[in-house]
Amino acid sequence: MKKEVNDILAAHEKWGWVTEPDAQKIFSLYGFHTPQYDVATDEAQAMAIAQKIGYPVVAKIVSPTVIHKSDVKGVVVGIRDDLSLADAFRRISRIEGFAGMLIAEMVKGLELIIGAQNDFQFGPMVLLGMGGVGVEIYKDVSLRMAPLTEADAGCMIQGLTAGRLLSGYRGAVPVDLELLTKTLIDFSHLVMSMQDLVESIDLNPVMCTQKECIIADSRIMLKKR
């Protein structure tokens, strides 16, 4: 594991999990694609960041005490101008535990979840599913033990009930399955290397298109010491 990653994980030990900007940093250090982002603690900073990234942007609360951001209305998507951004900042900064607001590039694509869970009996398991907030309702997921072979990753994609959506169902643009396969395999190796420190990981959503797989949000839960 890279030293920077170790430092990030160690710094978050007291919270038990790694907040989004730092989790995103870990994945980008390992070559996964993440949207452009930065964190603001005041309105002016927020504007500057949004100008740099370019509208539309998404704004999300950064807080070591807020694990599920949507649950506290801590996510605003599709912000198109300074006025809406300022409005979003005012609302988000009033949420309990506010430590900053993350402004990120809006990414589009098919929403997937890629996750990892350190299973008591089988060690690191990798999960792939249809993502978004409905993930625990539809439960359309496939699971395999890490590390994954190419065949394993292929089976995970085929194993999804909604798998046909990935290959361009009814005229929709298909997802780059080769890239998704590579993302799953790389992720599974990263998970193996972090198994002593990490309990579970959610990459949710991962936005996949014909050209890219971008981790739009991530969360790393650390093992209890």
Place this chain on the structure above:
Amino acid sequence: MDLKPLFEPQTMAMIGISATNDRHPANVIYAKNKNRYPLEVYGVNPKGGTWHGETIYADVTDIPEKIDLAVIATRAELVPQVLTDCVRAGVKSAAIISGGFAEGGRPDLQERIVGIAREADLPFLGPNCLGLYVPLKVDTFFLPIERMIKPEPGGVSFVSQSGGILVDQMIKFTGQGVGMAKAVSVGNKALIGEKEMLAWLAQDPATKVIAFYVEGFGPGQGREFVAAADACPKPVVIMKSGKTAAGNRAVSSHTASLAGDYASFAAAMAQHNIIEAADERELVSFCEALSAYERGIGRNIGIITGSGGHGAMAADACVVAGLSTPALSGELQAQIKSALSESIRSIASLANPADLTGSGVDEDFVACAKAMGASAEIDCVLVLLLPYLPGITLDIGVKLSSVSRQFKKPFIAYVPQVEKYTMLIEGFELNGIPVSSSIEGAVLMAKALAGRQPC
């Protein structure tokens, strides 16, 4: 770890035998092995004395012969000392029947016996187990012989975390005519668990199929188990309980909530080509088929029936099991038709299922079986046999098994199981064709044989 003395003992010490209590578990074990198995048995109890005229040795070291297997049924707190005595006496293996270790709040006692055994390289089963049953060789179950169902020798070895499930399953195997190689109760799995048994049974010439009942694996042991199964050339079947336990871990991420204990278990088994049996019936069917045939056939099933209803039910069950029942080609149908009796030629429906109707006779079944046996369109033939049809004779099993052998194609039979049809059923079974008492069971057998699905 050399488990040969455990599974093929020539000499046994029964430690904890009573001089007065005939129904003491140790006495039951002593008596059945002494009277019915080809091994020398010695009773041990520190009080000495005799039981039914046989010497009880005060110490295992007093026994004049080297002991292959010590069966220990003393109170838990005495077991560490007993095991130390066994080491001193050069005992080669042990089965610790006694309970009251990790499962009874005494993990310390369990750690002590593991320490003693590891240092002396003394393999033991348990504690808190029934031990083992090897047909015609040894039986450490404390169940009176007159209450036991004894499976015939055969190719299935079954390793169970629960003694009760083990005995139950032995009854079910026997009921279905499935022979066993080894039945092993691993109890608390202190030293010998699933992984160790898998490694041993993988090279046991008598074992063709290795089946497990597990409640759960210890930390990281699931991963070791699937690695051992990957290295095992024999089919591995597993049945699990505790699938719905919610688990007491705080669920803080989506992945943690979706990748629950059982979901991970099922995924890991499927990924490593371990066949998961959903229930006891599936376990028996899978084991029966896998001990009769090599695994890895295609998924195209040909159904031969004397009743359209049975054929339709079997075809439905095939679809549910992920198998296919392809329509036979016109050429193959014509070939079958020309070989059928004049009387059914116009009424038989041959698409697949091939329905030879209630008027079909042995020769019609054989002709149809030969055509399917020779054809590349079909990987496995399912015969739904109704012994009450007037054209069917008691010889049908022998006739069809010879077709199966001739074309080297697996056949599976469904025959309703009642006393009256025993000879007909044995005609199949004794000639190597597995028989199920239900249509679903027969289809499950085909499912167990079908090759690994790409996913």
